[in-house]
Amino acid sequence: MTSPTAERYLRFAEVEARGLSPRYEEWARGVAADPEVVALIDRVPDAKRQVNLVFGAARFHGAPDARWPAARDWIVAHWGLLEPTILERATQTNEAAxxxxxxxxxxxxxxxxxxxxxxxxxxxxxxxxxxxxxxxxxxxxxxxxxxxxxxxxxxxxxxxxxxxxxxxxxxxxxxxxxxxxxxxxxxxxxxxxxxxxxxxxxxxxxxxxxxxxxxxxxxxxxxxxxxxxxxxxxxxxxxxxxxxxxxxxxxxxxxxxxxxxxxxxxxxxxxxxxxxxxxxxxxxxxxxxxxxxxxxxxxxxxxxxxxxxxxxxxxxxxxxxxxxxxxxxxxx
CATH class of the missing domain: 3.40.50 (Rossmann fold)
Incomplete structure (x- = not known):
């Protein structure tokens, strides 16, 4: 786990998602330990590899709210659908709170x-x-x-x-x-x-x-x-x-x-x-x-x-x- 993308996702799991989103913590840890998924994410520019953007695109297109193995298989199978959305969209969390x-x-x-x-x-x-x-x-x-x-x-x-x-x-x-x-x-x-x-x-x-x-x-x-x-x-x-x-x-x-x-x-x-x-x-x-x-x-x-x-x-x-x-x- 030496790639910057893997490190980014692991940090997200340990610092941002921990205690706030068990699902995203598990997904981010799963990505960090999965060279195939990291390689897919690395196909987009560095600024587009943000965890919230990639996971948001997956959920936008219907990724199941499931444990990582099932979610991982869905993301890999649908990457051709996700990648254009990741390139087109931006993380724009508009939290009124x-x-x-x-x-x-x-x-x-x-x-x-x-x-x-x-x-x-x-x-x-x-x-x-x-x-x-x-x-x-x-x-x-x-x-x-x-x-x-x-x-x-x-x-x-x-x-x-x-x-x-x-x-x-x-x-x-x-x-x-x-x-x-x-x-x-x-x-x-x-x-x-x-x-x-x-x-x-x-x-x-x-x-x-x-x-x-x-x-x-x-x-x-x-x-x-x-x-x-x-x-x-x-x-x-x-x-x-x-x-x-x-x-x-x-x-x-x-x-x-x-x-x-x-x-x-x-x-x-x-x-x-x-x-x-x-x-x-x-x-x-x-x-x-x-x-x-x-x-x-x-x-x-x-x-x-x-x-x-x-x-x-x-x-x-x-x-x-x-x-x-x-x-x-x-x-x-």
Missing amino acids: RCATLLPALDRVEGPVALLEVGASAGLCLFPDRYSYEYRDADGVHSRHPSDGPSTVVLPCDLDGVAVPRAVPEVVWRAGIDLNPLDVSSADDRAWLHALIWPEHDDRRARLHAAAEIARRDPPLLVRGDALVDLPAVAAAAPAEATLVVFHSAVLMYLSADGRARFADTVRAIAAGRPTVWISNESPSLLPGTAASLPPRPDQQAVFALAVDGEAVALTHPHGRWVRGFGTSSSR
Whole structure:
């Protein structure tokens, strides 16, 4: 097991899927130990060998939710169907629950706000003001609702060492930019979003359906474009009387180190011209300034760092299940 692909899948099993998806943990371990399947995956470009993309494509086309030997045989037999989808599609997990981990950072921003999401997918994280929240901490459960009452989307989230947000934000404009925006009114795009949700996560599938209905009724502005090129033009369309919030979750991993530096420079250039807050929710090591502001972590758990204007303020669960202040323990 010396190939980079095998190592990637084994790391996914041990760090990302462990304790969260027994099925994907087993599948990823199976791939890592199977030279024939690794050779199939290695036929696509390196950027397309992501575990979530390959497994998502398999489930999109009907792979059985079965133990690895049966799933392995299905994947090998249907690789000719999977490979074009892997090449055409991208990992665009649009987890609305990430709004629960973004809200503590949004709570710092003076409203009204204009939201601009980079890597918006179908735009489901552009509606933090339309969702209800149930924050749990040592003092109990704290509910936060939209101004017009409880939402059909309720986001539970554990807080540890982080203040409960005062209220949902006042959003007066919302837009997203993505290389390939998804349309929640498209059955094919909705099927792809469902396929990207891990097998055991029925709560996330139900939430996706409810959040997609909110987006369908009031579609946000979704711009097909490259953030490194098109972000300033989209930002310029935001109303001048609002504080612009540029935010993103699980996006920077798809950029090179140079691309990440250019992106940071682009956001700072926008902020130089108008009131702007930059909120990132990413793997801790991807932005050097953010990584430097983090305390040491003894564990290898997959977490994101929530940062405001480049300074880390908390750790978050990748699917929005908890937010941990520094000096507190994190759990799944």
